[in-house]
Amino acid sequence: MGKFLIASVTALAALIGVAGPAHAAGGGDVKLVSGEWSFAGPFGYFDKGAMQRGFQVYLEVCAGCHGVEYLAFRNLADLGYNDAEIKAIAAEYEVMDGPDDDGEMFMRPARPADMIPSPYRNDNEARANNNGALPPDLSLITKARANGADYLYSLLLGYEDAPADTEVPEGMYYNNAYSGHLIAMPQPIYGDDVEYTDGTPTTPESLAADVTHFLMWAAEPKMEARKRIGVAAVFFLSIFLIMSYMAKRRVWAELH
């Protein structure tokens, strides 16, 4: 049993050791700062207040260029909004529907079942409006980058003056968290970019943390259910393991 346990744990450790560096490849000398996340750890949860504030930051700061194509308005219920609030949020958008009885497409106010519209109709329009750079969709961004939450948080706060020996071309910006340091996105957060209604300070750190919180939920909306079931599953399987081992000992005791 001891040997087996050691073998299993070694295998898992070896695996993470091998898989880990594969992900980190290509980072370079980037600087990551770590946030304090309520969603970290086996009992992690999403903070509804932070997500609502983060959604506000997304709408007022990010949504001009970045979409969240995998989110529907109805998903905002996870943030703590009720049906009426979600209807009201959706109604501020116009989406295309149709064809109607005459065969025409038409615009109508969005409903909770609609996906949240992206700012551009397609990638070409997005590039045309952003100096040729494509602002990535943000619905999976925290899963599509290594150390997603810390990375995003660091990136939002990572703007600084370029070192003397680095030349920053026109339309590019220097960011200490970005691979290669030259990023096409201008600094989005300066502090006080939005007005919070709940009295939370609007420092750059607080805004960046809130929008990261919102985007972590956007990428992994089932995380709370996953961890809740996970705790129960691990508890159950631990008992199962102990009982199997005790049963095995008893059955084998007859042999000797």
Place this chain on the structure above:
Amino acid sequence: MSAEKFSNPVVRWIDHRLPVFSMLDHEKYDYPVPKNLNYFWNFGVLAGLALVIMIVTGIVLAMNYTAHVDHAFSSVERIMRDVNHGWLIRYIHMNAASFFFIVVYIHIFRGLYYGSYKAPRELLWMLGVVIFLLMMATAFMGYVLPWGQMSFWGATVITNLFSAIPLVGESIVTFLWGGFSVDNPTLNRFFSLHYLMPFVIAGVVVLHIVALHRFGSNNPIGIDAKGPQDTISFHPYYTIKDMVGIAMFLLLLAVAVFFFPNAMGHPDNYIPANPMQTPAHIVPEWYFLPFYAILRAVPDKLGGVLLMFAAIFVLFILPWLDRSPVRSARFRPVFRIFFWLLFIDCIALGYLGGKPAEGVYVVLSRIATVWYFLHFLLILPLLSVFETTRPLPKSISEPVLATAKGVA
């Protein structure tokens, strides 16, 4: 087998015409298993369990997946967000794939250590290598299906390997792709084959088990069972021992699925495939990294491809490379040292496969690759001749009883 042994008349009626119950009964009680198997003998059953988990979750995923370049990525996201417990099914499928390889790698190394490939189990071993090859093909095609960046570029790099074949290489690649690049026809055929292959694997697993039951399991001291005093029935002794392994396997799988579901994947695969943008480093799934390291260790493309396939082929002829009559490494002091060197070598190859192919990593990859082949092609044949093995016990029960007394 007499049908009278079953008290239930329905069972007796069926068994007389279709002797499935006799067959099960035979495997459960009459099939003799060496009494000294350790927990490393759990891994065959665990691999079988992993295959079942993969097939069950895979069938459910296929009900919700769309094999089309425009919809594959978003259909996977729909599974993650809108299908009831779809996230759970997909995370189990993703992580159980990795666990399948962990289990099979341990199973293979167990076979290497205890000499399970030796006569009369050569075919059993070779069928195992066939299963391993089929698993790699299946896993590779499965990784393409979510149509993320690594799916696309992994598929491009691996299928392009075949272009190294002289004369017909380019035509083979076009044939594999179903076009002139990795595109919708490629995705469709990979989906079709990814669905087919697990059942082919299941078929070979049946042959693997038939071959196993011909001579029964090898055991940690590697000598044949001499009689009933050396063996016990599979049930209840090994069913309950396997249960302990299964519980441990499920516990570790649950930890991965529920708390680190993406730790063994690559973040780039959450970016939709983009043929116009190559990722900074294209890396395959972790379980291919040792072979990827061998591939890249050779400066010549064809040479790299041949060597990579040779790394697996060498396992097929292993029973004839290691001619030592002693199976278990317990009685082969020199072999045991080289076994652990090979183990470290494989881990090193895995590590190097995940590193960029530049500088010292290339040099180390070459050394590790050379060592891998030296081990099989030179060291094992030499050891078979020159190694002085330790004396073997007279029977399985002898050392078993000795240990029991020692403990008491």
